[in-house]
Amino acid sequence: MITGYLSTTLFPVIAWIIWTLFAAFALLLLLRLIFNFSDPNPFGKIGRFGFRIRKLTEKYIYPAMKFLSVYRINVKWAPLLTLFIAFVLVYFAVQILGNTFFIIDGLASGIATGNPKVIIGFVLYAILSILILFIFIRVLSSWFVFTNNTFMGFVNRVTNPIILPVQRLIPPVGMFDLSSMIVLIVISLLQTVVLRAFVYQ
Numbered sequence: 001m002i003t004g005y006l007s008t009t010l011f012p013v014i015a016w017i018i019w020t021l022f023a024a025f026a027l028l029l030l031l032r033l034i035f036n037f038s039d040p041n042p043f044g045k046i047g048r049f050g051f052r053i054r055k056l057t058e059k060y061i062y063p064a065m066k067f068l069s070v071y072r073i074n075v076k077w078a079p080l081l082t083l084f085i086a087f088v089l090v091y092f093a094v095q096i097l098g099n100t101f102f103i104i105d106g107l108a109s110g111i112a113t114g115n116p117k118v119i120i121g122f123v124l125y126a127i128l129s130i131l132i133l134f135i136f137i138r139v140l141s142s143w144f145v146f147t148n149n150t151f152m153g154f155v156n157r158v159t160n161p162i163i164l165p166v167q168r169l170i171p172p173v174g175m176f177d178l179s180s181m182i183v184l185i186v187i188s189l190l191q192t193v194v195l196r197a198f199v200y201q
Helices: 005-038 045-070 075-113 116-141 151-169 178-199
Strands: none
Touching: 005 045, 005 075, 045 075, 075 116, 116 151, 116 178, 151 178
16 A cells, blocks of 8 residues: 555645635525525625625626526525535546645655566556646636637547537536536546556555
8 A cells, every 4th residue: 555745644635725715605604595585684793794695706606697587496505515616626626636646655665675566556646647637727718708819629639539429429518518527537436446556556
């Protein structure tokens, strides 16, 4: 089993900080949801507090509101959709960070022990991790406008050969690209195979 300072000591602290920030953001969104349906007196203390919550969360809620309005769904549910998307993004971000630390620790261990099989395994694992990162960025980029001259364009050119064949089978539904999720699962399985073949034997 590969262990190291980054994976066992630093990563848990950073992950705790990230999830704590997410919990605070989730609390704001849940308050926004409550105020959306309770509609308190705007001139009272609760109403003024609700207005501040709305103002604070508006820029995060707007994309979800826009999406729900296209499908004629009550936009008051936008905080829940935003919360779900934020959870998915934070989860994958923490996983990518943990993977990065794991790769660094693994390569360092392979070099320190002079084990070429472990080094090759972690290089392959790192390449697959970069693909996961690019697909993750691709999903994020669907929320923004970009051109082929930007880094996002480069990410799309790299991931198109993998994503497009799956998209032909499972087209995106609005802002939800199920093909990306499927490819992420397949790559994760490949990472497991690589670790078992090169590292854990």
